[in-house]
Amino acid sequence: MSSELILRPIYADTDAEGVVYYAVYLAWMEKGRTELIRDTGYSVADFKKEGIIFAVRHIEINYHAPARYDEHILIRTGITEIKGVTITFEHEIINKETGQLLVSGRMVLVALKSESFKPTRVPEKFVKILQKYKVSKEID
Numbered sequence: 001m002s003s004e005l006i007l008r009p010i011y012a013d014t015d016a017e018g019v020v021y022y023a024v025y026l027a028w029m030e031k032g033r034t035e036l037i038r039d040t041g042y043s044v045a046d047f048k049k050e051g052i053i054f055a056v057r058h059i060e061i062n063y064h065a066p067a068r069y070d071e072h073i074l075i076r077t078g079i080t081e082i083k084g085v086t087i088t089f090e091h092e093i094i095n096k097e098t099g100q101l102l103v104s105g106r107m108v109l110v111a112l113k114s115e116s117f118k119p120t121r122v123p124e125k126f127v128k129i130l131q132k133y134k135v136s137k138e139i140d
Contacts, residue, residue: 003078007028013069020066025105036077047126052114054087056107056109057086061104064101065095073094075092076094085119085121085122086108088106089108
């Protein structure tokens, strides 16, 4: 199962031609991840209360076509792997009106102890909750 979020680019997201600036997609991927976690009934703040924060360890992004100002954009986020200290998220950013894949990407987060910034295993209770959002294939 994946999590879905719909948004519309604003002027601040675009260049002079009304095309979404390439770095904006990273922020959209972050929004998708945040919504996936919210969909579980938890929030990023709940992880922090447990003494865990997450840092980006690796990111891949593939640009297929541009998003433009005011289009309806679907951000689909799933999890492909939860392993030890890491969670791998897969993202698809799609033009909701046409169904065209605009951007695909993968982001690996590492769990860290909030006090020491040392890697720590993702707690089993969160692993069980996040398993619901595992997708069977990698996006792209």
